[in-house]
Amino acid sequence: MPGPELETTTDLYDVGQELTVVADPEGVLRPRTPGQADATGELLGAGAAGLAALGAVGWMAWRGSDAASRREERKRPPGTGKA
Secondary structure, X not given: OOOOOOOOOOXXXXXXXXXXXXXXXXXXXXXXOHHHHOOHHHHHHHHHHHHHHHHHHXXXXXXXXXXXXXXXXXXXXXXXXXX
């Protein structure tokens, strides 16, 4: 197979073991196993991070509006109701 050798981060594969890989026919990119080529994990991680960020922004906006309304109540003279 043309191109650089397969690179893994674990000792999951032994020398001489036959593997199914996704290879670049031009030999520019490293071959990858189908599990390495699957982007599902990356997509789920990015989606979870985005959802957490959205939740944090919503929570901060809610807390800010709550604090602002309490500040407004303290500024009103006693005996006046809500406007």
